[in-house]
Amino acid sequence: MTMSKGLDNFKSNLKKRDQELWEDFLSITYNTKYFDSCRDVVEYYTRQRHQNIWNSLEAKIFKLIIDKFQDTLSIRLESFWYYLTQEQGDLAGILDKETFYPHEFTKKVTRNFLSKLFDEKFQAKRITKYETIGDRKHQRTEYLFDYKIIQKLVQKYNVEIPIDSVILSGEGGTSGELLGNHVDDVDHLFSKQSVQKVTPIAIQTPQNSHEIDNVETSKGVEK
Numbered sequence: 001m002t003m004s005k006g007l008d009n010f011k012s013n014l015k016k017r018d019q020e021l022w023e024d025f026l027s028i029t030y031n032t033k034y035f036d037s038c039r040d041v042v043e044y045y046t047r048q049r050h051q052n053i054w055n056s057l058e059a060k061i062f063k064l065i066i067d068k069f070q071d072t073l074s075i076r077l078e079s080f081w082y083y084l085t086q087e088q089g090d091l092a093g094i095l096d097k098e099t100f101y102p103h104e105f106t107k108k109v110t111r112n113f114l115s116k117l118f119d120e121k122f123q124a125k126r127i128t129k130y131e132t133i134g135d136r137k138h139q140r141t142e143y144l145f146d147y148k149i150i151q152k153l154v155q156k157y158n159v160e161i162p163i164d165s166v167i168l169s170g171e172g173g174t175s176g177e178l179l180g181n182h183v184d185d186v187d188h189l190f191s192k193q194s195v196q197k198v199t200p201i202a203i204q205t206p207q208n209s210h211e212i213d214n215v216e217t218s219k220g221v222e223k
Contacts, residue, residue, distance in 0.1 A: 018046050050158075057105045058121060059157035060091045061114070065122070065145075066159055069166050073145040074127075075118070081111055118143045122153060 010030040014023050022042045029038045053059065061084075068075060068083055085095045093102040093109075100109040107113075118124045124143035131138055150167055153159075161167050 014042075014046075018049075022046065053156065054158040056157075057102060057107055057109075058117065059159070060102075060104075061109075061117060062122065062153060062157050063159050064088055064090065066150075066154070066161060066165065066167070069145075071166060073147060073150060073166060075124075075143050075145070077111060077114065077118075077141040077143065081114065084109070084114075115141070123149050 010023075010027040012019070012023055012026060022045075026035070026038060026042060029035045064084060065075060065080070067088070067090075068080060084091070085093075085100050091102055092104070093100050095101075098110060102109065115126075119126060122143075122145065124145045127142045127144055129140045129142060131140055147167070154161060154167070
């Protein structure tokens with residue numbers, strides 16, 4: 001067998017970022033005695049990468065957003081900040097002046113950090129409103145999330161949706177698509193047509209093994 005023949009014949013169900021990282025490596029070893037071992041290595045590291053995403057600070061905050069949704073897919077920044085720092089119990093940390101320090105992570109969370117996260121990672125639409133309280137006008141920042149994008153982020157971060165969530169109704173948000181090369185669905189690591197299934201080592205992939213890779217946008221960040 002020549003290397004080119006192996007590359008031409010090999011097919012996998014790895015998608016997007018997983019495919020970029022691993023498919024060439026697997027193709028080179030396809031139909032060789034090393035393939036089974038290499039496949040196990042790919043399964044192991046792919047699952048680790050997905051689990052790191054599921055356990056990330058982004059995922060924790062996204063879960064809090066899901067819990068905070070009520071009648072619409074919108075979040076008031078100041079209301080969410082209060083919920084994060086004063087009410088919720090899933091992401092423990094310490095509030096020091098205007099900065100929240102999660103115990104599990106080295107990153108510090110500020111309002112500006114949340115704005116950038118909502119805008120660039122979760123691709124929510126920023127809406128600025130003004131309301132008059134007494135004789136003073138106050139600026140209020142809200143973020144409107146997209147229904148289709150939320151569905152994909154739910155898969156990416158492996159988040160369970162409450163049965164009474166507005167997300168399940170498909171209403172209350174905008175409707176669009178993720179920007180850039182963002183979708184990375186992984187139902188099976190390898191195509192059944194090309195590779196026989198083997199028992200993976202070390203880590204079992206959870207059933208909802210989906211991911212959406214990070215996307216870079218040119219949107220602005222709240223100051």
